[in-house]
Every structure is written in structure tokens, then in C-alpha cells.
Amino acid sequence: MIPRSLLFGRGLALSHAFSNQNASTVHQQLSMTAWNLRSSLRNIRTLSLMSLWPFNVKPRDFSLPNASWRPEMSKAYEYYNALCEIEGDEKRRLWRKLPSYNRVLKYTTGGVYLSKIIQSKARLFTRNIKEPGAAFEYVVFMNKQEKRCVCVFQAGHLLEGPPGHVHGGAVATMIDSVMGTLAGYMSGPVMTANLNINYRSPIPLGSVVLLHSALDRVEGRKFFVTCRVTSTDESKLHTEATALFVSVNVGHLFGTRF
């Protein structure tokens, strides 16, 4: 059993910040929460170096092949995965398959544990449906040197908008997520400030498409990103988007600044 005081430094436990309180108490608690989060992360980082620390467990990667994947999805996965496995120096490898967790928190050190104590029922929008293949099946391959990534996306039956086709909001969700992943990978935590989408041709429900995202330019904290959604053979353009992501510190996410 890890002593509570060790995890939370001093003062309030993180989970207290999410109970119902009046406004001034909430503000006070959020400030304490940010301080405590920083302090907890420091403690967890120190503790994770100890061999007996039980919270180093790797979270589940939701972007590994499963039985719901259509042959087209598997083929595109295998194509990009092969690029990741090109022999040679790890640092010179252009492509990398990113793991995909059901909470962004899980990318941080001790994230599996943090995920249990911070809004434990919260789940990443795109990873919150249990039945494989029913909604968002996707995997992201990152090319850091070329500042771009490709996502292979299979749109399940729960994503219907117009009959037989994918809902525009589901397409926007994937575009935002993939562009956000790219900007976040290049810079650390970001939030979407602006997102523009042109829907050129509808995406059939159940089909597999590619999202090609690229970092266009960086101006201070501002990351300008583009995205194109195409058929897997790239002959058909489904959607085009541009977005602005602004880098933020962890305090921004908790309503206060460090």
C-alpha cells in the first residue's frame, strides 16, 4: 500500500477536485490540484525508478490488429508496419507505429495509476466502445523527421450519418485526433484552437481510408497542421482540413497555471 501522503505531497487528493463544490472552493481546489498533480508526478517519477513500484504496467494498446479488421485495413497496416521495421539504427528509422490508449493520461509516467484516480470513468472519445470494429478502428504511423503521419482508419457501423455513410462529425473527430496527435508528438500538450474541414466525397460506412497529416509551420506556440482523407490507394479524395493547435501546459488543462 502506497501512503496517500507520499502520492499527493501535501494537502488535497486529486480526486477531491472533481466533487461538487461552490465556485471559490472549486477555484481554490483546482489551484491545489495543479500543485498536487505536479508534486504527484514528481513523486511517481521517483517511485517508478524503484523496482517494487507496481504502477509501471503498460496500458493496453488499442491499435493492434483484431478480428474486426477488414483485409484492406490489415494490408495498409502491414505496409506501414513494414516501414517501421526496416533494419538499422533505431534513431534513423523514419516511421514509428504509435500505441493508442483509451486515455491521453496513460501516455504519462504512472499514467495507468493516474487514470484510476482522476475521473476514473473518463475515456478517450474514439476508444470508448467495447465491441471491436463497431466504431473507430485506427492506427497511427508517425514520421517525425518529415513532420507527418498517416492514420489507417476503418469506420464501423455505429458511425453512420447519411444512410450507408460515415457521419461528418465522426470524420471530424478522426481528423482532429490525428492532427492533434501529430502536433502533440512534435511539441507536447496541445489544444485545437481552430479546425476547418471541406467534405469532398462521402465515406462509405465500413470502408477503410487513410488520413495523411502534415505539420505545415510553427509560429511560437502555434502549430499549423493539414490533413487529407483519401481511399487506401489514394486515388479518391474524401476530405481536406487545416487546423491550428496551440501548445499548452498541464495547468491549462486543469484550469490554472503553474
Ligand SMILES: CCCCCCCC/C=C\CCCCCCCC(=O)SCCNC(=O)CCNC(=O)[C@H](O)C(C)(C)COP(=O)(O)OP(=O)(O)OC[C@H]1O[C@@H](n2cnc3c(N)ncnc32)[C@H](O)[C@@H]1OP(=O)(O)O
Ligand atoms: C509515444 C507516443 C506519444 C504520443 C503523443 C501523442 C499523444 C496523443 C494521444 C491521443 C490523441 C488524442 C488527441 C486528441 C486531440 C483532440 C484535441 C482537442 O479536441 S482539444 C479540445 C478542443 N479545444 C479546446 O477546447 C480549446 C479551447 N481553447 C483554449 O483552451 C484556448 O483558447 C487556447 C489554448 C486554444 C489558446 O488560449 P491561450 O490563452 O493559451 O493562448 P492565446 O493567447 O489565446 O492564443 C495563443 C495564440 O493562438 C492564437 N489563437 C488562439 N485561438 C485562435 C483561433 N481560434 N484562431 C486563430 N488564432 C488563434 C492567438 O491569437 C495567439 O496568437 P499570437 O501568439 O498572438 O500570435
